[in-house]
Amino acid sequence: MELAFIIEKFALVILIFVVTLVIAMYSTLAERKVAGFMQDRYGPDRAGPFGMLQPLCDGGKFFFKEEIIPAGAHKALFILGPTIAIITACISSAVIPWGRDLTIAGRVVPLQVADINVGILYVFGVVALGVYGIMLGGWASNNKFSLMGAVRAASQSISYEIAMGLSIIAMLMVTQTLSLREIVEQQAGFNWNIWVQPLGFLIFCTCAFAECNRVPFDLPECETELIGGYHTEYSSMKLGLYMFSEYINMFVSSAVMVTLYFGGYNFPFIDSLGLSPNLLAILGMVIFFLKIFAFIFFFMWIRWTLPRFRYDQLMNLGWKMLIPLSIANIVLTGVITIVKDTFF
């Protein structure tokens, strides 16, 4: 492997890292601005123009606050919890194709960190690992509220993982590949998977909300019952890491949803514009990010629209609604595919 290759990959990794972190940072501002808009108030507007410096202030404050590790806590696991949460959140973005290949000075630079042939399984696996962060942190705190939050988080995310996996299977029956890059390439133009898998998308989207612990599935940290849920005992930067991982998860799951169902960086008439490939790659990337932002807004919109579920309602929705529905979706997809192949 030549040096230029390693430098190029390293630069790409750093770039994606920085972009992910900046988007996660500004999601916190966007969340409060959207909340303000929905509730007919301004939201943060003091730090810088339109409150643009607010995330920086928040970040700075996290650093300057005293870190408290309760005397009764398991110290090693207490630190390990948020660490796992943020690392799993960060590495899940490795397989997402951000755009078409760029050609810089005769070198082909793919806008994707790693094109693994089991891409979607990788995302699925890393997301499943994320629950360890919450579970460890909540248990190690030695606080009853934290423990309840952690146990809820674990059983909630494993329940919704099944429905999520089954809805992915139905989509794989259409795409017949696990590589995210190939899935995106198949959706060229306007052949988005949402048109063939609308039910699958609905199930996947619901499960993504549950996996991100977003309202209406935020039972692991519901303030009105559990104070802060699994991060009750956390303070300072460790709390910041938990918050951050939640926003990164939201960003990555939006990106995955766009990649799987909304054509990724494709947009209608992409090839009839007659632009140079490099320009198209950049344009595609911009479109991709716009779609992601739309999804992030959707996440926030839902937050201020729906109330939180009760725990038994949450489990009923997961096991008795989404799993049967996703199995029905698989059967339906299979039958339609066979009928189409045999008779048309």
Add this chain to the structure above:
Amino acid sequence: MDDVAQTTEFGKVLLIGICGTLLVLFTLWLGKLIAPAKPSKEKLSTYECGEEPQGTAWIQFNARFYLIALVFLLFDVEMVFIFPWATVFGQPSLLAMDNRWGVFTLLEMFTFIGILLIGLVYVWKNGDLEWIKPKPQKPTVSVNIPASAYDKLNKEVHIVKSGGVL
């Protein structure tokens, strides 16, 4: 794609993992460097809404969570078996070889999913998916005001002027 290429792809994943670890170490180190540290007995005690904390939190919790984890394990393993099937099902090249391929694989998977469904129905009927539902209790107060008076009050409609300045 051959195996060597995939190894390097996972090498890039490792690269991003290393970046993540460095980021966490850096933030924790920076926090340690500039944050004040003045621990006291009260600060380090477990938070229980201002009361004295009672005992440890490392206690037994509801066994239902364990049950859910067990059922999840079974479903997840079954799901892993379906993934490879989904990628070869309805593949044009395999269909072209033998046109019975599609129907055969579909029926095969129906048997498999059927067993999965029987498992779900069994768990469902067994009541393993049931959670204890809260029973709302109406508070009763002994006052001399008849209940109909409250009903009358509740039915009263107040007209609020809209468009007013708050």
